[in-house]
Amino acid sequence: AQSVAQPEDQVNVAEGNPLTVKCTYSVSGNPYLFWYVQYPNRGLQFLLKYITGDNLVKGSYGFEAEFNKSQTSFHLKKPSALVSDSALYFCAVRDHGSGNTGKLIFGQGTTLQVKP
Amino acid sequence: DTGVSQDPRHKITKRGQNVTFRCDPISEHNRLYWYRQTLGQGPEFLTYFQNEAQLEKSRLLSDRFSAERPKGSFSTLEIQRTEQGDSAMYLCASSSPRTSGETQYFGPGTRLLVL
Numbered sequence: 001a002q003s004v005a006q007p008e009d010q011v012n013v014a015e016g017n018p019l020t021v022k023c024t025y026s027v028s029g030n031p032y033l034f035w036y037v038q039y040p041n042r043g044l045q046f047l048l049k050y051i052t053g054d055n056l057v058k059g060s061y062g063f064e065a066e067f068n069k070s071q072t073s074f075h076l077k078k079p080s081a082l083v084s085d086s087a088l089y090f091c092a093v094r095d096h097g098s099g100n101t102g103k104l105i106f107g108q109g110t111t112l113q114v115k116p
Numbered sequence: 117d118t119g120v121s122q123d124p125r126h127k128i129t130k131r132g133q134n135v136t137f138r139c140d141p142i143s144e145h146n147r148l149y150w151y152r153q154t155l156g157q158g159p160e161f162l163t164y165f166q167n168e169a170q171l172e173k174s175r176l177l178s179d180r181f182s183a184e185r186p187k188g189s190f191s192t193l194e195i196q197r198t199e200q201g202d203s204a205m206y207l208c209a210s211s212s213p214r215t216s217g218e219t220q221y222f223g224p225g226t227r228l229l230v231l
Contacts, residue, residue, distance in 0.1 A: 004158075032217045034217075034219070034220075036222070041227070042224055042225070043120075043122075043207055043222040043223050043224040043225045044159070044207065044209075044222040045222070046219055046220075046221060046222075049216075049217050049219060051216055051217040090158050090159070092158075094217070094218075095161075101164040101166075101171055101172045102147065102149075102164075102211065102218050102220075103149060103161040103164055103172065104149075104151075104159070104161070104209075104220060105161070106158030106159050106160070107158055108156070108157055108158050109156075109157070109158050
């Protein structure tokens with residue numbers, strides 16, 4: 001069964017420091033991986049995705065993520081955190097199961113807290 | 117605004133009442149998904165439409181839940197005889213096979229509170 005794990009409930013960083021939010025996955029076949037961000041009482045905003053190609057993918061708001069097939073990881077990164085990056089981050093994998101409907105399987109989320 | 121829209125944004129109801137939510141996807145997207153998100157959890161898949169056809173339903177979708185997409189455009193999600201356990205954020209997303217990886221774009225959600 002496909003699954004996604006985000007091992008940290010919360011990540012705390014100081015503004016200006018680099019940040020990493022971890023994600024590991026388990027999927028049959030080639031993974032389609034996504035990161036979304038959710039601000040309080042809002043829907044999910046798409047940040048970036050890995051489908052194929054370069055292992056380092058760049059997305060919105062200066063975020064990037066590194067796909068590592070051997071470690072089955074897709075960690076989200078940003079070189080210099082902003083206070084406004086504080087939010088809830090979700091990693092997701094596209095389900096390649098029967099029917100191929102494209103539904104997403106989400107991790108439980110990681111709260112990023114950036115302190116001034 | 118050409119994003120996914122949902123209505124209402126908030127709904128408070130009493131246990132046993134019926135509620136209906138609406139989702140308007142991005143206009144050129146033929147795929148539409150409903151997810152449910154409870155506090156502190158990631159969204160969980162409920163159901164999927166391709167055009168007007170409902171092609172998959174999660175086991176989370178009990179008999180009290182029904183979803184439609186009558187003309188392949190907007191969709192409705194109805195919950196009959198609501199229970200307190202139905203309290204959650206209901207998210208709608210849409211996608212197109214023309215987009216690499218068929219990225220799903222989400223609406224703002226409908227937050228349901230069952231008293």
